[in-house]
Amino acid sequence: MTNTLHRYGPRQEGDYIVFAIPARGINDAGCAGKLQAFLRLASRFNPVNMGNGKQGSLFRPERSLNPFTWFTKRRRHTVPPDRVIEEIQGPCTAAATFDSGDAVCAVLRAAREADLGMSVNVSGPIEGTYRAAREAGITPHSIEYSLEFRGRTDLLPEAPILELITMCGHSMVSRHLARKVASLVKEGRLTSEEGATYLAKPCVCGAFNPSKARLILEEMRHRW
């Protein structure tokens, strides 16, 4: 699973995913509490999204929506962070997404002090990630580089849409939905913040960065 690695575009700074994961068959016994503790400590530093990779992220669809909600504009597009945390009942990837390198540094420092024993990874711009590790007093163990895309790149969508959809590495944020949302934002039917919320819902891992999506949609509103 390399779902956070290959994020296209120039806006790499301000786009970090910090996640904890157990190693199968080695330290996964009784890991649920440790993964919950990790997300709990990450939630103190204002993540823009969180997820457990199984039940979903902070942004979720509603299974039984009252049709009158549409008239009152009181839809609940998010669930409380506690719900995402408590849903962790076994091995999974507990992820929190941040739009600031300083927050990542604070999370790493807290994770080091908590010594939970889970593998902690940061997916982000190389320089910013190493800076955060250094300031947290951590020497990184391993590193995976993204060498980006090859092959039939002519099949990929236009740059800003690609930037939006690669924030979900499992490709659950479809290019068609991204184009529709971008159009609605441009027409003034949605705000860029609402648009980012709709785009965040299909990503079950919580790796989608709605803060970055809002910036992209706002830019597209003027230039697309």
Add this chain to the structure above:
Amino acid sequence: MWINPRLCVGCANCVPFCPVGAIAVEPGGVAVIDRDACVECANCYRSMSRENLPPWLVRALRKAAQLLRLRPDPDLDICPTGAITPEPLEWPRVVRSLFSDPTSEHKVTGVAGRGTEEAKTNDVTGRTKEGQAGFTVELGRPGVGVTFGDIERMTVALARLGISFEPKNPVTSLMEDPRVGRIRRDILQERILSAIVEFTVPLEQVPEVLRTVEEVSTQLDTVVSIGVYTKNAPDGSNPLLGILHQLGYRPRRAKVNMGLGRPLAEVR
């Protein structure tokens, strides 16, 4: 995945949710999924909110709005009648779901998603050591899709280099003969959203592997995302980045394992 024609009101809200564009509203006013194109990712079912309204009511309201020349402006992520229905999948179609639905857990890996733990737990597993490079070659991503036939062209070319595929990887588990990279014949036509080919090689072999991946990528009808990882030296440095620079790669983004897992592989 299936859209119940008795429930569907043809609102087309589900159409853009499909990553591979397999849903279309037919002239009869009902959305239909193209089964050949559908990769069974279940995104249309999982990501849309549902109102579970009776279809006759929604159809009547839509008809009335049409007659009055009104254009309703509904929320874009709602299926008003809950018409999208998952269906039981049989072999070989079930592999589409295993490699496309991120909530599907592979029996081999025990991990939800399309690959394994690769570098993410390298501090604990020690899978890739100093002086080695682990590769994650993902085909079909982002949002293009790939057939196992195209995946096999890549695995066969890599196998010729003498590499050993990661045994816990889901693609490896579908190989008839991992030594030659040959994939089971009965799934070659199956289309999935993406799959990751994983293996570890000595650092010296990195240029040869990258050359091969780049070359085969030009012959495939899909996109290939390349990831390569290594274990750092105790001071945090590694020779892999120098090799990549020499080859003309300028990586900007990375996934960094902070080494906080316990017990550390070296201690175990």
